Amino acid sequence: MDPALTALLLAAIPAVLGAINLALLPRVAGAPGGGTLVSILIPARDEEANIEACLRAALASRGVAVEVLVMDDGSRDATPDIVRRLAAEDSRLRLLSAPALPPGWTGKVHACARLAEAARGTHLLFIDADVRLSPDTAAALAAHAERRNLALVSGVPRQVIRTVGEALTVPTINLLLLGYLPGGGRSSTSRASLAAACGQMVLCERSAYEAVGGHASIRGTLHDGLTLTRRFREGGHRTEVVDGAPLATCRMYRGFAEAWAGFTKNAREGMATPLGLPVWTVLLAGAHLWPWALLPEAEAVLALLLTFGLRAAITWWAREPWWTVPLHPLTMLVALAIQWTALVRWAVGLPPGWKGRAYPGTKAA
Incomplete structure (x- = not known):
């Protein structure tokens, strides 16, 4: 097949999937029925820069009864002190301390x-x-779960x-998520x-969470969601x-260094x-990078219009900054570099880690 036409077809795949997923992405609103209690659960390790704003926002929830629990996971900063101060102001907030990390678990x-x-909570x-x-x-997520009989509801916050x-x-x-996942994670698809x-x-209905074994059933993962x-x-x-x-x-x-480490971890x-x-490399590089080498072929121009159009639509929907769109080819290049770095690290036996912990048991996951 002609290289430029191949690039155009590879660009059309995410463009079509993205248009469908954006059109069908569920929006949530409303309040759940009586008797619903949402437990807002926050694991925290060295989060003194974040925890107060996070808690004040959670405690401002309306439309449903909430409790807010923070698990201090061995913080080496002022995280637990901040939580204690806020807990003295609001009885719905509780601070817990994580026991020692058992073998085979991630933090x-x-x-x-x-x-x-x-x-x-329910x-x-x-x-x-x-x-x-x-x-x-909290109310909208619980209402959506009840209305649609969903055991788990998640969404990507505005980044x-x-x-x-x-x-x-x-x-x-x-x-x-939107350009390459058929169904976009909607409940119309049931395949794992x-x-x-x-x-x-991530909001979980409690009985379903317990039925599948909760987080204990995925204890060694770093990609928990x-x-x-x-x-x-x-x-x-x-x-x-x-x-x-x-x-x-x-x-x-x-910043870049922190983002690189975080994405490499997962x-x-x-x-x-x-x-x-290798398949992902063909899909991503073929659609988003290869067309640049094929200019000024008409098919390459169309491929780039599709990829930039998709990126612009997702940026608008996700409410991300517009100035990030021109950087899209570099973003795809960095994404592939992160993935290949993670694979090479695994191949040579270097374990992933985060916040001062290494997880050797996850390298063969």
Whole structure:
């Protein structure tokens, strides 16, 4: 097949999938029925820069009863002191201390498991400490779960991007979810292989969470949102990704080095596998990078129009900064570099790690 035509076909795949997924992405609103209690559960390790704003936003929730639990996971900064101060002002907030990390567990997953054990809610809303919930989010997620009979609901918060390093990494999340996942994580698809979630914000119906074994069933993972959602679907439960941009904001990383380390940590449980990554390289490089080498072929021009059009549409939907769109080819190049780095690290036996912990047991995941 003609190279330029091949590039155009590779660009058309995410453009078509992206248009469908954007059109059908569920929006959530409303309040759940009486008797619903949402437990907002926050694992925290060295989060003094984030935890107060996160808690004040969570405690401002309306439309449903909430409790807020923080699991201090061996913080070496003022995180627990800040939580104690706020807990003295609001009885709905509790501070817990994580026990020593057992062998075979990753830190966040262990903290989430212990939080779930201590929670009293009918629904468990796991969020990261860098997430800022909107006031109606807890109610809207619980209402959507009840209305659609969903065991798990997740969404990608609006990503706050302030540096070029973040712009070269963070937008990949929504591009891959919307442009390359058939069904976009909606409940109309039930296959575990098509499951999706964002670990920054995941709401679970409690009985279903306990039925699948909760976080204990995925104790060795570093990609908790995706792995937990697959576990729910394997157990016969319905899960769904919804429009998360109106529900919360999150600044994942501050700068390129932190973003590179964070995405590399999770890559082995996503794209960076010996069989999968060559395929992903063809799909991503062929659609988003190769057309540049084929200019001025008409098909290459059309391919670039499709890829930039998709990126612009996703940027508008996700409420990300417009100035990140011209960087799109570099963003795709960095995404592939991260994935190949993670695969090479695994191949030579270098374990992933995060916040002062190494996880040797995950290298063969």
